[in-house]
Amino acid sequence: MTDTDETTGTNPGLPETVAFGRAATVLELKRGEFDLAVQLGHIRTTQGEPPGRARVSREEIDRLRGAEGFPEALRERVRTVGTAEAARLISTTPSRFTRLARTGHVHPVRFYLNRYRAVVWLYLATELEEFAARNADLLDGRLPAPLRARLDAGEDWRARNWRGRRLGHLLRRCDDPWERAAAIASVLESVLVAEVVADPYERAHLERLRPEPPYARTESQAVREATDRLLRADEPDEIQWHRMHLGHSLEEARASGPAPRPDGDRPWMPRPGIPAVRALTGTVPAPGWGSAVRTSGAEGTPALPVPRRAGDRSLPAPPGRDSGGRHRAPTRRLPRGLLARLRLRRPSASPSG
Template sequence: MTVKEVLRAHITDHRAHNTDQGNASAEKQGEDRHAPSAAPAATVAAGRASQELGIRRAEFELAVHLGLIAVVGAPGGGRPRVHEEEIARLREQPDFPDALVERVRTVGTAQGAALLDIAPARFTRLARAGCVSPVTFYLNRYRAVVWLYLADELAAFAAREPELLAGRTPPGMRAMLESGADWRARNWRSQRIDRLLDRTTDPWVRTAVQASALDPVQLAEVVDDPYERAYLVRVRPEPVFGRPGSMAAREAMAELMLADDPDEILWRRVNLTLELDAAREDRPAPRPGDDGGARRTAPTRTGARPGPVRQVPAVESTTPPAGTGAPPPAAVGRTTRKGLLARLRWHGRGTG
């Protein structure tokens, strides 16, 4: 089976799953519309929700990012809000709020190393090799990026790969580290993109998510229509909460979001090309003079629905495949009759 066939099979399975979820959601909405006295559910602002849940605002925002707390768009725009029913659901869970706080607890390198009972230098090597993935970051007083990791995911890694916590580093990993590899930013990007894709089924929004990992030159090579590029900028989802406030933090976020290694850039171009094909099949991007019908956009899901929450394992979802430098497959669209590699116009920039 060719790489293209493998990708298409993966896409078909993923889209079938999304379609099933979308149909179930549509049926539920239809039932709600036919309810005899359906009143709008009461919502509260994020600050009020975090207070009622008894967690700090940073913990609340990370829980939203991870899909542990569902939020809804405010009427007429504005900051997302939380249904009171969602707050009640969370408060009814066992060990509330300690269990929720533990699921969003983050640690830095020193704390992570202590949690795994290893030296900080070994923890850094494991993170650089892609064994553990950061979930967020902050800038220290020297404006250097400090990565943070979910404590839950580190504990799961220790239980799953105890042999990597002691003894000699495996030869393959040692060679990888000696070559200067560092998967921390790449894994952070991969998880961020996957979580944004999980929130929407709209093909143009999904394309915009994939486009966010490429710089303007790379993007123009894949999406050669300027109207489509402008539309991708308009529909690109922003973080629900937790947008960096300072100029330095925004600049760091903008830099970290871009793929910076040739094989990662190629992989993101493949994903973007396939998602773009699916978006074009669904509807054309609006152009000057188009009516509002061309601008229809499927609603995005901005959080988890009540029920079991799917955790995203750090290693299983983002650890580099053995013998390759490519990131894990993200959800992608369908191909067209044109040759995929020809459409990518990839010349191995930066490969020497």
């Protein structure tokens, strides 16, 4: 723990900015509480070096530590509860609370998988208290007929509201138009993104800027798969909204400058673990793209293509283009030994007579 001036609440021993881990320690928060406080805007962050890695300034830490009721007040602002505790908090039954959550009256802020691999949604305690104060008539008695009809139709807005909340947080953090477009694209399946973004190099740039998923690399495969499913829009109207939103954001991004290309002035690198060719086209590399793709890692994650020459980290040029700029299918040169054997097998002329 960094020494703190008891009279002023400041931390003279801290550098100008600190990483999230150290900031959480100084603010006496668990890492999950700290991340949620950042997401909700209770803790302001600043860009660090290299760009894209956020940090917390010493001034912001001093502000939070000097606030009244620290640290209990800050912890209370990010306290989350599950369904059972949420129902007790607003004086209703767990089944009634679940119905209210499914119809979108309360929005989850986080989730986890229990030992049965079922999704357990978490809610902000402060938001539930505000909801109960405004909607006492929904906490007991018979639900209104429109809500019952929606429940009978199988509506469940929990995942959708969580996605919307997360996307809003990502967009607030984006300063670059291409980053905003990438955040929107991250909630759509790759096939849908390709329908909106026809240029393969633009798709590759969006993929490179795609936000990191909300789980650590050490999480189990089940957690990663469940989270990846929840990250994608799955209702037709939700999908259509994000497609339209992506189209508008793409226009703004293009107006700010073109996406980098392999032969441009700016270097281009795909996201780690994604083959450069697959990032561009959405397919596995075809013959003729140079070196074969290696397989690395316990799960067989494809690695980057081997560079064509030492020190060359750029994407290989696309297979040949004709004079009109159109792509031609890659050709594959046959080995000499095979070509010779094929020649030997040519049928000879039929004997006369």
